[in-house]
Amino acid sequence: xxxxxxxxxxxxxxxxxxxxxxxxxxxxxTEHDGKRWWLVTPEGNAFLTDAPMLTDPPAGPIVPYVRxxxxxxxxxxxxxxxxxxxxxxxxxxxxQCDVAAREMAAPYAADPMVLGYCMADCPILTDSDAxxxxxxxxxxxxxxxxxxxxGKQAYxxxxxxxxxxxxxxxxxxxxxRSSMGTRPTLFRTT
Numbered sequence: 001x002x003x004x005x006x007x008x009x010x011x012x013x014x015x016x017x018x019x020x021x022x023x024x025x026x027x028x029x030t031e032h033d034g035k036r037w038w039l040v041t042p043e044g045n046a047f048l049t050d051a052p053m054l055t056d057p058p059a060g061p062i063v064p065y066v067r068x069x070x071x072x073x074x075x076x077x078x079x080x081x082x083x084x085x086x087x088x089x090x091x092x093x094x095x096q097c098d099v100a101a102r103e104m105a106a107p108y109a110a111d112p113m114v115l116g117y118c119m120a121d122c123p124i125l126t127d128s129d130a131x132x133x134x135x136x137x138x139x140x141x142x143x144x145x146x147x148x149x150x151g152k153q154a155y156x157x158x159x160x161x162x163x164x165x166x167x168x169x170x171x172x173x174x175x176x177r178s179s180m181g182t183r184p185t186l187f188r189t190t
Contacts, residue, residue, distance in 0.1 A: 016045030028115060039115075047115075067108045069117035071100035076122045079133050085123070085141040089150035127173075 024044030145152040
């Protein structure tokens with residue numbers, strides 16, 4: 001067995017490094033030391049550090065972990081297809097999140113080594129992101145839902161708050177072309 005793995009006297013029960021101490025509060029928290037922010041364990045020790053002895057030992061990292069909670073998979077690096085972008089405003093999405101929480105997060109609720117849960121980190125929201133990934137954007141998917149879809153209604157309400165008419169909207173999004181021949185329903189007042 002690796003010596004580094006056997007001798008853990010330089011770490012607290014959570015995995016915090018005793019070489020950099022802060023006030024113990026009984027909770028995970030952050031603290032700025034004048035140079036950078038640190039994650040601090042309940043016992044007052046630096047937690048996630050850039051110390052090679054903690055992050056790059058021969059057998060891999062030895063700090064506690066973060067569990068996965070992904071009710072939808074849409075991080076840009078996974079190049080999601082349009083069907084990955086569900087209507088997050090629809091009641092069915094709340095159910096989907098609850099099911100995912102029961103399956104992915106609940107089994108670790110009492111695990112003392114779980115610091116937290118991670119979700120999708122970066123959905124494709126802008127046209128420049130879509131060009132990079134070769135996909136579509138979440139706003140575009142919401143915009144293209146049927147008129148009765150909760151996501152479409154939320155999108156239209158937000159755009160109406162921000163833009164006075166389709167020309168103002170188009171300066172930012174270039175979503176509607178004059179070749180459509182009709183006034184877009186996004187800004188229809190009747």
